[in-house]
Amino acid sequence: MRKLNKSTLIILVLSLVALIGYGCDSGSSSVCTATTTVSNTAGAKLYYPCTISGAIPATTMMSGFMGTYSEVEWLARDVASNGYVVLAMTPTNLLGMVSGWRAAHQSGIAKLKSLNTSGTLRGKINTSKLQVCGHSKGGGGALWASSNLGSQLKSTIGMAPWQEEFLSLSGVRAATLIQAGGLDTLATGVMTLNEFNLLPFGITKDYQLFPTADHMSWSSLGTNHPALSASVVSWMNRNLK
Numbered sequence: 258m259r260k261l262n263k264s265t266l267i268i269l270v271l272s273l274v275a276l277i278g279y280g281c282d283s284g285s286s287s288v289c290t291a292t293t294t295v296s297n298t299a300g301a302k303l304y305y306p307c308t309i310s311g312a313i314p315a316t317t318m319m320s321g322f323m324g325t326y327s328e329v330e331w332l333a334r335d336v337a338s339n340g341y342v343v344l345a346m347t348p349t350n351l352l353g354m355v356s357g358w359r360a361a362h363q364s365g366i367a368k369l370k371s372l373n374t375s376g377t378l379r380g381k382i383n384t385s386k387l388q389v390c391g392h393s394k395g396g397g398g399a400l401w402a403s404s405n406l407g408s409q410l411k412s413t414i415g416m417a418p419w420q421e422e423f424l425s426l427s428g429v430r431a432a433t434l435i436q437a438g439g440l441d442t443l444a445t446g447v448m449t450l451n452e453f454n455l456l457p458f459g460i461t462k463d464y465q466l467f468p469t470a471d472h473m474s475w476s477s478l479g480t481n482h483p484a485l486s487a488s489v490v491s492w493m494n495r496n497l498k
Contacts, residue, residue, distance in 0.1 A: 298361045324422075362398050389403055
């Protein structure tokens with residue numbers, strides 16, 4: 258057996274580190290992942306197509322109360338495999354108010370713009386086609402962030418969005434989808450319809466009710482994934498591509 262010299266060993270070690278920290282994901286042949294840091298979060302992970310031709314749209318994505326980014330990984334993978342960069346995030350306080358999720362979404366959008374200027378995703382993110390997306394408090398935070406970010410976004414998705422703080426969504430300029438569950442006893446129909454009615458006139462918007470979905474159907478613990486994911490991807494294809 259031929260002995261490896263010191264230089265060869267160093268190259269092999271660096272290659273392994275790159276694969277583990279930032280590169281192709283062993284769990285999927287088409288989606289690559291990388292952990293990253295985002296202000297106003299306790300952790301974040303990127304999901305993106307391993308092969309990107311040109312610049313593609315991108316979205317933030319968050320779960321809700323006590324939820325880390327791992328709870329929306331199932332959806333992040335589906336979305337990324339359809340040609341998007343997904344920045345999934347965990348808020349700094351899992352027990353906090355919706356404002357914490359709102360701050361994370363806004364920082365996530367800034368991060369996506371930054372990622373387009375250097376590193377692996379340089380020039381690969383279409384910063385004119387950005388979206389915020391979240392479930393429960395992550396959804397309420399997405400709607401609130403969209404109102405603050407205005408024309409910086411092209412799309413917003415609230416999945417069973419829950420809120421306890423904001424009263425106005427007058428600043429929303431992006432096409433907005435609200436998904437609701439017929440069996441949801443937390444983000445009830447009254448809450449989600451009120452959020453929908455708070456959206457400005459003149460923007461593209463849609464309210465979709467899934468009769469058999471409960472509040473956790475959007476989480477990794479849920480069971481209604483195919484229909485919910487198909488709706489999200491369809492909306493994004495229509496408004497970001």
